[in-house]
Amino acid sequence: MTLFDSSPRTRDLHARLRAFMEAHIHPNEAEFERQVNTGDRWAPVALLERLKPMARAEGLWNLFLPPASDPDGQFGAGLSNLDYAPLCELMGRVWWAPEVFNCSAPDTGNMEVLARYGTPEQQAQWLMPLLNGEIRSAFSMTEPDVASSDATNIEARIVRGGDDYLLNGQKWWTSGAGDPRCQVTIFMGKTDPSAEKHRQQSMILVPMSTPGVTLDRLLTVFGYDDAPHGHAQMSFTDVRVPASNMLLGEGRGFEIAQGRLGPGRIHHCMRLIGQAERALELMVARAGNRVAFGKPLAAHQHVREAIAQSRLEIDQARLLTLHAAHLMDTAGNKAARGQIAAIKVVAPTVALRVIDRAIQVFGGAGVSQDTPLALMYAQARTLRLADGPDIVHLETVAREELRRAEA
Template sequence: MDFDYSPKTKDLQARLKQFMADYIYPSEDAYKAELAANTAAGKRWSALQTIENLKPKAQAAGLWNLFLPVDSAAASGYEGAGLTNQEYAPLAEIMGAVPWSSEVFNCSAPDTGNMETIARYGSPENRERWLKPLLEGKIRSAFAMTEPDVASSDATNIETRIERHGDEYVINGRKWWISGAADPRCAVYITMGKTDPDAPRHSQQSMVLVPADTKGINIIRPLNVMGYDDAPHGHVEMTFENVRVPASNILLGEGRGFEIAQGRLGPGRIHHCMRLIGLAERALELMCRRASARTAFGKTVAQQTVTQERIAEARCKIDMARLLTLKAAWMMDVAGNKVAKTEIAMIKVVAPSMACQVIDWAMQVHGGGGMCDDFPLASAYAHARTLRFADGPDEVHRNAIAKLELGKYAPRPVEVEMPITRGC
């Protein structure tokens, strides 16, 4: 593995960092103020103009759809940056320093994973209808998978039914933690459910495209995350009641849901982990600045041994997580997702836990300020803690890693099922 970034990546890194410095960081207060005003006016699900006004600037700067990989760009017929996973990873890290900034560059979840899914597995008609406006930033999307009535960390438990009735599929089920579904710009759901409960365990599930304005879709409630509602993006509980869509809306074919999910979640996990690394870097920066500016017991907080130990440990943890994530990205590029499954599982355990720890230390240095929204740390912690569930809980990934490790010493190969759970 070459630890140096490609010239193309270095150029994009420099341009992206400059954009963040020129537009994103200076807009953080405006973002908070607009969000508060919309909430007070009862319009918290409205698109924020702070973000919308920056999107044309990102497009003009050539920093749009950076996530779209070479194969998806070729399959879709639309142009992205054409980066590999390894090339895109450090860009996701830069954007991750401010969680809402990814949307400015049309690189936010769940749209990125959904666009790649439609590009790879959608029909030409579905790509024209949904992928084109998604890539142009005209609409948003959601990924409807997790359910409240079953342990969705085992996706074979999912009970939503997708039944063929003539030229249509009829969908019935209950979902929750469906990210972005309350956004008025959300125009389509990629929905996972069972088309054949009697098929082999991993051939029961399918994915289908469901227009958001289809009759029978009901948004029950928004879900808060440790006190934050995440508006205007957010997560909701919703139901599908006799929702009918054309049979042509099926992705890849019946029984191919798990296959699609594995293709979707591999890159998504890289994106999530690198964004978390960027968030941890921001927390460490704020920690150092705060510690250097505050005095307690006759010396700065930065001079306290416990603070120095935590700063050093944070630096080590961040760099270790970054190197492991870049290795996973590199392996995905050179050998494919299946070969890289151990590394993908490891980063999904390491990065969220690392981010939670570093942010927690930064909150401690900020004292009471770390617990309120005067600083971005409390919301950052809630965000990082959520990602210990999204794309597979820690326990499921650890179980997969252990089985893969034990398999090296087994008398016969051990087949390990990688976790398939919701993607934020």
């Protein structure tokens, strides 16, 4: 992809990251699957643990944290969202690659929350171990019994009692909770049901070892369990945590969510573009070496149209994503909410279309375990729901347009 007028540092990081991916990530995709499927599927993967120190030694570590969340440059690489975009796209080509560079969700979003809103004590206890890759984390927001696309529906309770809070509720799609290294989750619940609807909720840090925290089951995504990362349904029953674990203060949950989910959404979109780009490369290679009806697939008009349409859509989605990243850097996450909402609809939709075309060109092989396309499709489809469904983001885009027209 074109890096436009990226800084020399970003271009250097991009070149080094690409070299690392080509030398250590892509050649090890089969080995990753072999290790996950040998023995305990939920144990840390030896391959990743071997690659992490190598990535860190190369300076390819904690690249995601922008200056807005880390103004003193004490935690991350100091890259803007625009600088990070092409790097995140490269990592996104292989679903497990971001963890190698300590740039994987939900840890990135949680680290951003702690960097932006955490107290010095919270940062020392949780942020620094996360930045060092010593622990992992989860995010507990969505609930099984309510439509969590409207987060005001959340029913989990956070009740103050002296120097503690008592938590009760059911959560699911708590990504990362399946990892045995997951030591903390950020829990969203209601502290004051009588307050204005966007001031009822709060977020609080919950150590996973706290009595009453129960992992009920691990969920699959179109049959994939995403081990050893995983997506959990969890129960919080009379969970008692210190009042000092509260993030930012009671009633600030929505404020934190918007600060967290904006960057998380754009990271998802960057990675999706990387997946779409890889699917197109696979499609082109397959079209060039597969023969049907007496000629290569690339000689058939419908395949050529699929390739052309995919290139057009990927480049459009990338430009829209870079525009959103630029606005986040220059105007702030809140001002960029319309553009973030737009890419959150566009990027998964484009990725799905491109991956689907690649599957069609591969035929039966495309839905088997012999290519990454089936898993890529499942992940892209999920991201039309994760971090807010399409319809919620379309509503945000519409509101922004109507507000602009009124102005």
